[in-house]
Amino acid sequence: MTMFTIAGSPHIHGDNSTKKIMYGVVIAMIPAMLVSIYYFGFNAVRVLLLATVSSLFFEWVIQKYLIKGPLTITDGSALVTGVLLAFNVPTNLPGWMVVIGALVAIGMAKMSFGGLGKNVFNPALVARVFLLISFPVQMTSWPKPISITKSFVDVITGPTPLGFIKEGLGTGKTVSQLQAELPGYFDYLIGRMGGSMGEVSAAALILGGIYMLWHKIITWEIPVSILVTVFTFSGIMWLINPKMYVDPVFELLTGGLLLGAFFMATDMVTSPMTRGGQLLFGFGIGLITILIRIWGAFPEGVSFAILLMNAAVPLINRGFKPRRFGTNPGVVMNN
Amino acid sequence: MGVFKTFVLGGIHPEENKLSSNAPIEIVPVPGQAIIPLGQNLGAPAKPVVKKGDKVKTGQLIAEAGGFISANIHSPVSGTVLKIDNVVDMTGFRRPGLVIKTDGDEWDENIDRSDELVTEINYTSQEIIEKIKQAGLVGMGGATFPTYVKLMPPPGKKAEYVIINGVECEPYLTGDHRLMLEKGPEIVVGAKILMKALKVDKAIIGIESNKQDAINLMTELTNKEEDITVIPLTVKYPQGGEKQLIKATVNREVPSGKLPIEVGCVVQNVGTAFAVYEAVQKNKPLFERVVTVTGKSVKKPSNFLARIGTPISKLVEIAEGMPEDTGKVIGGGPMMGKALPSLEVPVVKGSSGVLLMRDKESHRKPESACIRCSKCTIVCPMGLEPFLLARVSKLGRYDLAGNEKIMDCIECGSCQYTCPANIPLLDYLRLGKNKVGNIMRNRKK
Numbered sequence: 001m002t003m004f005t006i007a008g009s010p011h012i013h014g015d016n017s018t019k020k021i022m023y024g025v026v027i028a029m030i031p032a033m034l035v036s037i038y039y040f041g042f043n044a045v046r047v048l049l050l051a052t053v054s055s056l057f058f059e060w061v062i063q064k065y066l067i068k069g070p071l072t073i074t075d076g077s078a079l080v081t082g083v084l085l086a087f088n089v090p091t092n093l094p095g096w097m098v099v100i101g102a103l104v105a106i107g108m109a110k111m112s113f114g115g116l117g118k119n120v121f122n123p124a125l126v127a128r129v130f131l132l133i134s135f136p137v138q139m140t141s142w143p144k145p146i147s148i149t150k151s152f153v154d155v156i157t158g159p160t161p162l163g164f165i166k167e168g169l170g171t172g173k174t175v176s177q178l179q180a181e182l183p184g185y186f187d188y189l190i191g192r193m194g195g196s197m198g199e200v201s202a203a204a205l206i207l208g209g210i211y212m213l214w215h216k217i218i219t220w221e222i223p224v225s226i227l228v229t230v231f232t233f234s235g236i237m238w239l240i241n242p243k244m245y246v247d248p249v250f251e252l253l254t255g256g257l258l259l260g261a262f263f264m265a266t267d268m269v270t271s272p273m274t275r276g277g278q279l280l281f282g283f284g285i286g287l288i289t290i291l292i293r294i295w296g297a298f299p300e301g302v303s304f305a306i307l308l309m310n311a312a313v314p315l316i317n318r319g320f321k322p323r324r325f326g327t328n329p330g331v332v333m334n335n
Numbered sequence: 336m337g338v339f340k341t342f343v344l345g346g347i348h349p350e351e352n353k354l355s356s357n358a359p360i361e362i363v364p365v366p367g368q369a370i371i372p373l374g375q376n377l378g379a380p381a382k383p384v385v386k387k388g389d390k391v392k393t394g395q396l397i398a399e400a401g402g403f404i405s406a407n408i409h410s411p412v413s414g415t416v417l418k419i420d421n422v423v424d425m426t427g428f429r430r431p432g433l434v435i436k437t438d439g440d441e442w443d444e445n446i447d448r449s450d451e452l453v454t455e456i457n458y459t460s461q462e463i464i465e466k467i468k469q470a471g472l473v474g475m476g477g478a479t480f481p482t483y484v485k486l487m488p489p490p491g492k493k494a495e496y497v498i499i500n501g502v503e504c505e506p507y508l509t510g511d512h513r514l515m516l517e518k519g520p521e522i523v524v525g526a527k528i529l530m531k532a533l534k535v536d537k538a539i540i541g542i543e544s545n546k547q548d549a550i551n552l553m554t555e556l557t558n559k560e561e562d563i564t565v566i567p568l569t570v571k572y573p574q575g576g577e578k579q580l581i582k583a584t585v586n587r588e589v590p591s592g593k594l595p596i597e598v599g600c601v602v603q604n605v606g607t608a609f610a611v612y613e614a615v616q617k618n619k620p621l622f623e624r625v626v627t628v629t630g631k632s633v634k635k636p637s638n639f640l641a642r643i644g645t646p647i648s649k650l651v652e653i654a655e656g657m658p659e660d661t662g663k664v665i666g667g668g669p670m671m672g673k674a675l676p677s678l679e680v681p682v683v684k685g686s687s688g689v690l691l692m693r694d695k696e697s698h699r700k701p702e703s704a705c706i707r708c709s710k711c712t713i714v715c716p717m718g719l720e721p722f723l724l725a726r727v728s729k730l731g732r733y734d735l736a737g738n739e740k741i742m743d744c745i746e747c748g749s750c751q752y753t754c755p756a757n758i759p760l761l762d763y764l765r766l767g768k769n770k771v772g773n774i775m776r777n778r779k780k
Contacts, residue, residue, distance in 0.1 A: 004677070005662050006663075007663075008761060009672055010671070010749075012350075016755040017755045018704075077706075116706060117704040117705045117706045273720065274712060324591065324719070325716065325743065326578075326589055327590075
């Protein structure tokens with residue numbers, strides 16, 4: 001007699017998988033990778049390879065010898081963490097620091113919580129902040145982008161546009177004086193500015209973001225709420241005093257904001273589950289980012305903002321439930 | 336597509352695979368032996384009223400309702416009661432049932448066997464409900480809730496709309512689609528009978544836009560009926576769910592834990608509407624139904640009119656045999672149907688289809704860690720958080736599961752369908768629902 005498979009319904013499954021999502025994110029990061037290789041050359045390749053290979057290696061070692069559970073390094077999540085880690089460090093960072101970053105990201109931030117899906121904080125960002133605090137000099141000495149066309153004259157004397165402005169404001173100069181010495185908006189868009197490897201080109205990041213939205217890997221709520229909050233808040237400050245505060249477009253295009261908004265804050269594991277929660281999460285990130293950029297000790301605050309909001313996610317999830325069916329009965333005539 | 340109505344929260348778009356939508360309904364020969372489980376409806380099983388060795392005619396009462404929420408069962412064949420014993424039913428368990436040895440096909444003389452359409456309704460509301468009760472009608476969409484109970488609103492509640500469910504959102508199934516095409520006028524009369532029984536003056540027929548021919552035909556048939564409206568709906572699963580259909584057609588939401596009558600609606604499947612027509616106008620009890628037999632490897636995907644009690648193997652035979660690569664047999668559709676243990680189980684009142692799945696489609700993919708992508712929450716048509724309900728159910732925290740409205744789950748399976756980590760969410764949700772339901776019932780006592 002033939003034996004049939006018995007299982008509970010549903011008997012069909014959509015074609016989505018964790019692998020598809022993770023490799024989709026990697027594909028979305030390709031434009032930013034190409035831009036960084038174009039500007040930073042071999043160093044970008046070196047950091048990318050070091051970060052990804054060591055992330056995969058640490059995940060494998062920990063799964064095999066410490067957790068002794070199933071090996072899931074092919075699911076793509078460690079690869080995403082590796083690429084994001086590379087994106088978050090300057091390309092001239094010494095190799096051993098990149099490896100330490102990978103160990104912190106995978107070992108401390110991800111596996112010690114129980115592995116994929118269980119971590120509270122974005123692993124790549126934990127590593128970035130760890131490196132920033134441990135090696136502040138190396139983490140803030142940004143290489144000059146060497147464009148193949150050579151037509152670009154680098155005028156950045158400070159670390160990044162944001163750092164340059166912050167330092168300059170401290171010496172009593174006005175924003176317009178400082179901005180005159182910086183590259184223009186078009187340069188930020190295509191990546192001609194100092195910064196971490198993956199954050200330099202706004203256009204490449206937006207392209208990746210659109211790809212992920214198109215393939216439903218991310219939803220619009222988190223990136224849009226972050227960007228709108230940053231734009232509105234910095235816009236208000238700029239209107240109050242344009243001499244002291246940079247304009248909102250500058251805030252959007254420079255630093256790690258777009259990288260954070262599209263690739264880091266949208267990390268499924270560490271972001272809220274419902275639309276309302278995601279909007280609040282994005283609002284919080286935007287707000288903290290600008291607070292740090294304007295009044296904080298650091299020129300850039302995206303990583304801190306995301307990590308702080310990561311910590312609030314369990315609380316947000318508790319407070320923001322999806323709208324239950326049946327709570328909006330509509331118009332009933334008789335009863 | 337976007338111009339049509341649909342429900343708001345959640346929903347998925349599985350491949351439709353309506354392979355048999357062009358196959359006319361084919362009458363299956365009367366089986367040599369009918370196997371009739373006594374528990375064919377939601378609620379209490381029926382109690383036999385015949386003895387071993389009794390002669391019965393087709394359409395004769397053989398088991399009567401075993402309670403308020405229960406339904407009569409009539410003999411689908413004429414012949415001799417061979418035994419009253421345990422029979423293997425859809426669940427694979429042996430449950431009480433009857434076996435009737437067929438001898439010819441002599442029908443009960445009260446049944447009008449002519450094809451003539453009887454449009455005039457000569458009965459009062461009371462009489463209609465009584466006839467439907469006697470005929471053993473249950474919801475034909477698969478839930479098998481006794482039809483007459485739905486037609487008796489509790490005191491203080493009044494129905495406003497009869498909603499005829501022609502959505503058939505389950506992939507593969509086409510029985511309702513064919514029935515609308517072939518028995519459209521009867522369904523319209525059935526809808527009018529239901530309106531009269533409920534004393535309402537508005538009826539809606541909801542049909543998904545992937546059945547344009549049925550929409551056209553039903554619209555044409557109801558052209559002169561001012562009180563019956565056909566509403567085309569955007570294709571989205573699970574639109575055939577009662578609550579989703581009410582939301583899609585009249586934009587009302589049935590509150591948590593309440594019945595559709597709370598918002599003035601009574602939903603009946605097109606198959607039920609046809610059975611109502613036959614029961615009231617033709618005195619014909621429910622002993623046969625339309626069953627789709629389909630699957631990607633099936634040579635002749637078909638729609639059959641089969642007697643209750645016909646072994647499924649017989650239907651598969653007429654559909655040109657079981658494909659060699661069959662790995663799983665589903666009673667019903669692929670989203671909510673039950674996996675069958677063998678082809679020797681009988682057609683029952685709730686059998687909407689038989690789906691023969693290829694072996695390579697029959698196995699679940701290995702489960703991996705939840706990545707908290709929230710896709711289950713996005714697709715849940717009831718606005719629940721399946722990932723959370725599954726987790727608390729797994730941990731035995733039924734108090735939390737109850738607080739998070741696990742009892743609202745309609746078991747449509749959208750969450751599990753969409754889960755990228757292949758977590759069997761619905762398995763855990765069913766476990767939780769079962770436990771929470773027991774706790775709540777015990778509390779009431």
